[in-house]
Amino acid sequence: MKIVYFSWLKEILGISEENVRPPKNIKNIKDLIKWLGTKSIKHRKVFLKSKNIRCSVNHQIVDKNNKIKNNDEIAFFPPFTGG
Amino acid sequence: MIKVQKQRINVSEQNRNLLKKRIGAVVNFIGVARPLNNSGKIKYIEIEHYPKMTEKKIKEIEVFASKKWKLNHCIIIHRYGKIKPGENIVYVGTAAQHRNNAFKACEFIIDYLKVKAPFWKIEQQNNKKTYVKSKKKDEKKIKVNY
Numbered sequence: 321m322k323i324v325y326f327s328w329l330k331e332i333l334g335i336s337e338e339n340v341r342p343p344k345n346i347k348n349i350k351d352l353i354k355w356l357g358t359k360s361i362k363h364r365k366v367f368l369k370s371k372n373i374r375c376s377v378n379h380q381i382v383d384k385n386n387k388i389k390n391n392d393e394i395a396f397f398p399p400f401t402g403g
Numbered sequence: 404m405i406k407v408q409k410q411r412i413n414v415s416e417q418n419r420n421l422l423k424k425r426i427g428a429v430v431n432f433i434g435v436a437r438p439l440n441n442s443g444k445i446k447y448i449e450i451e452h453y454p455k456m457t458e459k460k461i462k463e464i465e466v467f468a469s470k471k472w473k474l475n476h477c478i479i480i481h482r483y484g485k486i487k488p489g490e491n492i493v494y495v496g497t498a499a500q501h502r503n504n505a506f507k508a509c510e511f512i513i514d515y516l517k518v519k520a521p522f523w524k525i526e527q528q529n530n531k532k533t534y535v536k537s538k539k540k541d542e543k544k545i546k547v548n549y
Contacts, residue, residue: 397453
C-alpha cells in the first residue's frame with residue numbers, strides 16, 4: 321500500500337511517500353490512521369492531529385470510514401488552500 | 404481548457420483565446436500573490452499540488468460549470484511552485500452568450516477551485532514559513548455536489 325503525504329504532514333515526517341503493509345485487521349482509513357500513528361514519534365505527531373487531516377484513496381476524496389485495499393494509493397493532507 | 408503549470412500565466416493570450424470565440428460575454432478572474440500577511444512582508448509563496456489528482460478535480464469543476472451555465476468556452480490555469488508577490492497564481496476565463504452566465508460560472512469555478520482542487524500554499528517570509536490555513540467562509544460557499 322502506497323501512502324503519500326503533502327504540506328505540513330510531509331515536512332514533519334520528512335518523507336513524501338512510503339510503502340506500508342498494515343496488518344489484516346486494518347480495514348478502513350480510521351484504522352490505518354491509528355496504526356500509522358504507532359510507526360514513529362513523527363507519525364504520532366502527524367496523526368494525533370487527524371481531525372485536520374483529509375485523505376484520498378486512488379485520487380478520490382473519501383471519509384475516514386472508507387475501506388482500503390493492499391494496492392491502494394492513499395494520500396493524507398490538510399484542507400486545500402489553492403486559488 | 405485546463406492547465407497546471409509552473410510558469411507565469413499569459414493573461415492577454417488567454418483573453419484573446421476567449422475573444423476569438425465571437426460570443427456575447429467574456430469574464431475572467433486572476434488570483435494574485437499578496438505582498439503582505441498579518442505578520443508582515445511575504446518574500447514569496449510556494450504552491451504544492453497532487454499531480455495525479457489536480458487536473459481531474461479541476462476538470463470536474465469545469466464540466467459542471469460549463470453545463471450549468473451553458474459556457475461556449477472555459478479556461479482554467481493554476482500555477483504551482485514559487486510565486487513572487489504581484490505575480491498571478493490562477494486564471495479563470497469564461498465565455499458565454501450572456502454576461503450573467505459568464506459571471507456566475509467564473510465565480511463558481513474559483514470558489515470551488517479553492518476548496519476542491521488539491522493545492523496547498525506556503526507563505527515564506529524572511530525567517531518564517533507559514534502553511535496557509537483553509538478558511539471556513541470558503542468552505543461554507545460549497546453547496547453543490549457534482
